[in-house]
Every structure is written in structure tokens, then in C-alpha cells.
Amino acid sequence: MTNLTPAPDTESASDKGLDARLVVHRGSFHLDVSLSAAPGDVVALLGPNGAGKSTALRALAGLTPLSDGGHLRLDGAALDRTPPESRPVGVVFQDYLLFPHLTALDNVAFGPRCQGVPKTEARAQAAAWLELMGLADHAGAKPRRLSGGQAQRVALARALATHPRLLLLDEPLAALDARTRLDVRAQLRRHLAGFEAVAVLVTHDPLDAMVLADRLVVVEHGRVVQEGTPSDIARHPRTDYIAQLVGLNLYQGQAEGHEVRLDTGAGTGTGAATTTITTTEDLTGPVFVAFPPGAVTLYRDRPTGSSARNLWQCRVGGLETHGDQIRVDLTGELPLAADLTTVAVAELGLHPGAPVWATVKATQTHAYPA
Known part of the structure; x- marks a missing residue:
């Protein structure tokens, strides 16, 4: 043989x-x-x-x-x-x-x-x-x-x-x-x-x-x-192309302890310079922050009982089928992608232009040196 x-x-x-x-x-x-x-x-x-x-x-x-x-x-x-x-x-x-x-x-x-x-x-x-x-x-x-x-x-x-x-x-x-x-x-x-x-x-x-x-x-x-x-x-993706390839939201900013202040236009969109992401890592200096679209939870009204440390006001930019889920593209305070079930999209009544609140728990983010 x-x-x-x-x-x-x-x-x-x-x-x-x-x-x-x-x-x-x-x-x-x-x-x-x-x-x-x-x-x-x-x-x-x-x-x-x-x-x-x-x-x-x-x-x-x-x-x-x-x-x-x-x-x-x-x-x-x-x-x-x-x-x-x-x-x-x-x-x-x-x-x-x-x-x-x-x-x-x-x-x-x-x-x-x-x-x-x-x-x-x-x-x-x-x-x-x-x-x-x-x-x-x-x-x-x-x-x-x-x-x-x-x-x-x-x-x-x-x-x-x-x-x-x-x-x-x-x-x-x-x-x-x-x-x-x-x-x-x-x-x-x-x-x-x-x-x-x-x-x-x-x-x-x-x-x-x-x-x-x-x-x-x-x-x-x-x-x-x-x-x-x-x-x-x-x-540890380091460019938007790689982040999209492996299915992650990616941002770049400056870390001070558990808070990351995003650079203007960093990551997958043009987030404001004042936007911050809370992470579990304790870092200082330039970092990347990544989290999967599945870590994002959406609400039509501002949540009051959520334990998530990260909360942003957004609008639905678009929806498309992504495997057995729906990929929701969000614009606004922090541009990002969220993956929801078809049932969740229907229950929330999501459509392009709809206002939503997005949350991500700090434990579901990952920060690493840039």
C-alpha cells in the first residue's frame, strides 16, 4: 500500500x-x-x-x-x-x-x-x-x-x-x-x-x-x-475581516481596568469615542474587545432588571437569515450584530428602523492586547 x-x-x-x-x-x-x-x-x-x-x-x-x-x-x-x-x-x-x-x-x-x-x-x-x-x-x-x-x-x-x-x-x-x-x-x-x-x-x-x-x-x-x-x-481576531470570518463583533479601544473606551470609528462600525464596554479582564492600554452575536440580547424597551453591565441604544439596520437563526445588524450608539431565533425576532416585532436596546454581559466579552 x-x-x-x-x-x-x-x-x-x-x-x-x-x-x-x-x-x-x-x-x-x-x-x-x-x-x-x-x-x-x-x-x-x-x-x-x-x-x-x-x-x-x-x-x-x-x-x-x-x-x-x-x-x-x-x-x-x-x-x-x-x-x-x-x-x-x-x-x-x-x-x-x-x-x-x-x-x-x-x-x-x-x-x-x-x-x-x-x-x-x-x-x-x-x-x-x-x-x-x-x-x-x-x-x-x-x-x-x-x-x-x-x-x-x-x-x-x-x-x-x-x-x-x-x-x-x-x-x-x-x-x-x-x-x-x-x-x-x-x-x-x-x-x-x-x-x-x-x-x-x-x-x-x-x-x-x-x-x-x-x-x-x-x-x-x-x-x-x-x-x-x-x-x-x-x-483573538485583529482585523474586521477576521472578526467577520469567525463570526465575532470586534472593537478596538483603550482599557483602564475593566472598562474599555472605544476609539472613534473602531471595530466593525463607527462607534462614538465615548462608548465603553465593560469586560472581566483587567487591562491597561490599547486592546481589542470581541464577543459573539449570540451574546447580544435585544429589548424593545430599556431593560430594568437586566444584570448585563453593557447596555446600548440602537436601531435595526437589517435582518438576514444566518444558518438557523436571524442575524440582526444594529446601528447607533454601538454598531454590532446580534443572532436571534426566528421566534424572538417575531416576538420583538423587529424590522429595519425599529429602535431597540442591546445588552451584553461582561462575562461574554473577551479583551486582549492590541
């Missing part, structure tokens, strides 16, 4: 992995992203459209040249000037780009054949990879006969069959429907767990990143704005 362990090499352990500074200047867009990863790491690049994720991936693959100041080293070897076809890099593209005239078996055997492996041996290796991916029964099928999930696994097998030291995955689940995506995500996680080189995943889907990656690198406007483990990123 073939495993996902790349072919052995003779580099010392200290040289293993990825060390890159991806500098690309293209028109008015400038990318400057540093990446490092050890063998076995799965790193996800996250960011809004136009942030530079795909440019970074193309630079890693050698499809976009680096500008002055950039470098790319893999297992201690400089790849800056190495042509794409000579790099120990495997790529799974968003649309898979399988050869339509070849069977699944020959698609996977293509890489080893390009490396000089005899046809019979290459096809034997390809068969082993397809068996590992659960596709042994589809070896003779051409891409048009495969489902989206099957095509994704063939593309992954084709990338891994060359024993790459760097695996690049460009939105690998984007072309799948929701039901297939759930199954294939779990399968991909299993395969990546056995991959002993570096994997870099580009995605706009936070769930893909959280499930598949060991570490997240968030890119905005061509720069890294935050990186860390999925749990750290989710708990």
Missing part, C-alpha cells in the same frame, strides 16, 4: 521545510508575504478577494516570478530561478485541470512518467494511489465520467504521485456542492494528516481552513495581518 510519505532525501533535518518571502510587484498591487513551515505542516492562506492569496500560490509554484527582495527555499535549496516543471512541487488547482483524454489511472501516472519512471511502473504506482484514495474501481474512467469529489481525489493523487516536497492546494473544495464538500473535506483532512512534507492551502472558506490547516496566515492588501493556530485566530 502506498502512503503519503515523500521519497527520502539526504538533506539535514535543520534544512527541511519551507522558507519563503514572496515579493511580487504587479502594476499597483504589491505582495510581500513571508511563509515558513516544517515538514508535516498544513498552512492555510486566508484573505478577502484581491488580498494576494492566489498570487502567493503562483509564486510558490514558480508561475509568477519573484521581485527583488523575495526568496524561496525548500529543504534548504533555493528555487527562485528553478523553472516550474523542475520544482519538487505538486499543485491541485481549483478546477482540478485533469487531462480530459486520459483515464484516471493515466492522469495519475503522468507525473511519474515525466520524471522518467517506466510506463508499467508508473501505472502500478498510479493504481496504488487510486486505491489509497478509494478510487480503484474508477481507474479506467475519464474525467467527464467522474463526480466532483472523485475528480478532486484524482487531482490530489496526481499531485502526490511525484512525491512533492511542497503541496499547493488552490481552493480545492470550491467546485463541490455542499453535501460532497462535507465528505471530501473529511477525506482530504485524512490524506493531509499523512503527508510528511509541507502543504499550503489557499481558501476563502473559514471552515475549510479551520478543519484542514494546522496554522492560518491571513493576508490583506498583500500583507500578512495575522497568523497563528486556528483556535488562536478564532479567539
Whole structure:
């Protein structure tokens, strides 16, 4: 049985992995992203459209040249000037780009054949990879006969069959429907767990990143704005984009003990400079404050018996379905989002423009240094 362990090499352990500074200047867009990863790491690049994720991936693959100041080293070897076809890099593209005239078996055997492996041996290796991916029964099928999930696994097998030291995955689940995506995500996680080189995943889907990656690198406007483990990123967002990604209200201000005075225009809206949030943390200086929309309780009239330390007068800016709840966007003293059940929205009679009072308990907020 073939495993996902790349072919052995003779580099010392200290040289293993990825060390890159991806500098690309293209028109008015400038990318400057540093990446490092050890063998076995799965790193996800996250960011809004136009942030530079795909440019970074193309630079890693050698499809976009680096500008002055950039470098790319893999297992201690400089790849800056190495042509794409000579790099120990495997790529799974968003649309898979399988050869339509070849069977699944020959698609996977293509890489080893390009490396000089005899046809019979290459096809034997390809068969082993397809068996590992659960596709042994589809070896003779051409891409048009495969489902989206099957095509994704063939593309992954084709990338891994060359024993790459760097695996690049460009939105690998984007072309799948929701039901297939759930199954294939779990399968991909299993395969990546056995991959002993570096994997870099580009995605706009936070769930893909959280499930598949060991570490997240968030890119905005061509720069890294935050990186860390999925749990750290989710708990300590540092930009509005990340806060929205993980579903939190986020504000920035100055802490004095348990009180945080918000900066004008901080966080997810343009809160007044005099607005304060009470937290359980005792901090001093610049901080972020975050809390989930589910922590917000709404009232049509000012509450008199509430134990919540935070109370703001707002207006309903809009309502939209959010999973099995209703996301209520609020404007006013403190712009924020609240998640309510459909029943609660009906009982409160909420509609755009309706005045409401919002409360959040101090115990449901989280403050941390900015």
C-alpha cells in the first residue's frame, strides 16, 4: 500500500521545510508575504478577494516570478530561478485541470512518467494511489465520467504521485456542492494528516481552513495581518475581516481596568469615542474587545432588571437569515450584530428602523492586547 510519505532525501533535518518571502510587484498591487513551515505542516492562506492569496500560490509554484527582495527555499535549496516543471512541487488547482483524454489511472501516472519512471511502473504506482484514495474501481474512467469529489481525489493523487516536497492546494473544495464538500473535506483532512512534507492551502472558506490547516496566515492588501493556530485566530481576531470570518463583533479601544473606551470609528462600525464596554479582564492600554452575536440580547424597551453591565441604544439596520437563526445588524450608539431565533425576532416585532436596546454581559466579552 502506498502512503503519503515523500521519497527520502539526504538533506539535514535543520534544512527541511519551507522558507519563503514572496515579493511580487504587479502594476499597483504589491505582495510581500513571508511563509515558513516544517515538514508535516498544513498552512492555510486566508484573505478577502484581491488580498494576494492566489498570487502567493503562483509564486510558490514558480508561475509568477519573484521581485527583488523575495526568496524561496525548500529543504534548504533555493528555487527562485528553478523553472516550474523542475520544482519538487505538486499543485491541485481549483478546477482540478485533469487531462480530459486520459483515464484516471493515466492522469495519475503522468507525473511519474515525466520524471522518467517506466510506463508499467508508473501505472502500478498510479493504481496504488487510486486505491489509497478509494478510487480503484474508477481507474479506467475519464474525467467527464467522474463526480466532483472523485475528480478532486484524482487531482490530489496526481499531485502526490511525484512525491512533492511542497503541496499547493488552490481552493480545492470550491467546485463541490455542499453535501460532497462535507465528505471530501473529511477525506482530504485524512490524506493531509499523512503527508510528511509541507502543504499550503489557499481558501476563502473559514471552515475549510479551520478543519484542514494546522496554522492560518491571513493576508490583506498583500500583507500578512495575522497568523497563528486556528483556535488562536478564532479567539483573538485583529482585523474586521477576521472578526467577520469567525463570526465575532470586534472593537478596538483603550482599557483602564475593566472598562474599555472605544476609539472613534473602531471595530466593525463607527462607534462614538465615548462608548465603553465593560469586560472581566483587567487591562491597561490599547486592546481589542470581541464577543459573539449570540451574546447580544435585544429589548424593545430599556431593560430594568437586566444584570448585563453593557447596555446600548440602537436601531435595526437589517435582518438576514444566518444558518438557523436571524442575524440582526444594529446601528447607533454601538454598531454590532446580534443572532436571534426566528421566534424572538417575531416576538420583538423587529424590522429595519425599529429602535431597540442591546445588552451584553461582561462575562461574554473577551479583551486582549492590541
